[in-house]
Amino acid sequence: MYALLRALAGVALRWFYRSIQVEGRDRIPRRGAVLFVVNHPNALVDALLVGWVVPRRVLLTAKATIFGNPVAAMLLRWVGVVPLRRASDEKTAQGHIDRSRNEDTFLAVRQALQSGKAVLIFPEGKSHDEPAMAPLRTGAARMALDACGSGAAPMLAIVPIGLTFERKDTPRTRVLVQIGEPLRMEQWCAAQHARPVEDLTGEIDARLRAVTLNYTSAEEAARTVRLASTIAALIEPSRPLGEVDRELGVETSIARRIEELSMSLNTADLELRSRADAHRSDAGQLRRAVRRNGAGRRHQRHGARHVIVNPEPRDGQT
Numbered sequence: 001m002y003a004l005l006r007a008l009a010g011v012a013l014r015w016f017y018r019s020i021q022v023e024g025r026d027r028i029p030r031r032g033a034v035l036f037v038v039n040h041p042n043a044l045v046d047a048l049l050v051g052w053v054v055p056r057r058v059l060l061t062a063k064a065t066i067f068g069n070p071v072a073a074m075l076l077r078w079v080g081v082v083p084l085r086r087a088s089d090e091k092t093a094q095g096h097i098d099r100s101r102n103e104d105t106f107l108a109v110r111q112a113l114q115s116g117k118a119v120l121i122f123p124e125g126k127s128h129d130e131p132a133m134a135p136l137r138t139g140a141a142r143m144a145l146d147a148c149g150s151g152a153a154p155m156l157a158i159v160p161i162g163l164t165f166e167r168k169d170t171p172r173t174r175v176l177v178q179i180g181e182p183l184r185m186e187q188w189c190a191a192q193h194a195r196p197v198e199d200l201t202g203e204i205d206a207r208l209r210a211v212t213l214n215y216t217s218a219e220e221a222a223r224t225v226r227l228a229s230t231i232a233a234l235i236e237p238s239r240p241l242g243e244v245d246r247e248l249g250v251e252t253s254i255a256r257r258i259e260e261l262s263m264s265l266n267t268a269d270l271e272l273r274s275r276a277d278a279h280r281s282d283a284g285q286l287r288r289a290v291r292r293n294g295a296g297r298r299h300q301r302h303g304a305r306h307v308i309v310n311p312e313p314r315d316g317q318t
Helices: 002-016 043-053 070-078 103-114 139-149 185-190 196-209 218-235 248-292 297-309
Strands: 019-023 034-038 058-063 081-084 118-121 157-165 174-179
Touching: 002 043, 019 248, 034 043, 034 139, 034 196, 043 058, 043 118, 043 157, 043 174, 058 103, 070 081, 081 103, 103 118, 103 139, 118 139, 139 185, 139 196, 157 196, 174 248, 218 248
Parallel strands: 019 174, 034 118, 034 157, 058 081, 058 118
Antiparallel strands: 157 174
16 A cells, blocks of 8 residues: 555656656665654645655654544554654643653654664654744654664664755646765764753754755745856756756755855854954054043054054064
């Protein structure tokens, strides 16, 4: 049944999107325990894409609220989806959270990883339309640490997958699936970490951001995408007549370079401002010192001329 649904998903995806480019497929371990961590911009389509791209059967996790319909719950469990209960969905009227709410899910994940299977989780915890990833929940890190620490899957690999859509709701647009560098848990656990859950969540976040595009606003995203598209068109060699247009990975790579350059310029701008502030502070201190010592404007002019004409102190002068 899983193979049939995977094939049907592939047909539907290729019918809706005109190009689905996959980068880094060779980074997916062919065997052994794997935890796929994926950004979540397009609801159910994200799971279909990963299930179709990954050449292994994948145990899916999904928010528990979609299991509210008995028919949907039966179908989801049938294809191997386990519910993940978010804290925001489990608060009682008094604001208490059931800490044991995901024990069954964590057990199912641990057993799957112990058997050398692959598990998929969306660590943002929700699908959204924001131009950047949402802050990650700690579920993925806790699952990985549980599997590694319990001895169920000490050789676990965490594989980040970034999904980039040209226009996710528009037919015949392009999609890019980027598989990032796997994080080997036996190496990570061998090091000492003061806050294992938080540190591992931060590492997963960094690896996901390396295969996704993240902007501070929708306007910034639109500007960068337009610029990347223009640059790609200018540098691209002429294609033979009838050949399909360029894949989304070209523009995404350029957009990422623009993002990195923009961050570098912002950092340099902050440094220049800091230096200018320091110089202004030094100049202010100098003016105050001059006033305290009774030097008038005429003396200041002569002093400035002396510094310009004789920038280096002579022997015995300071």
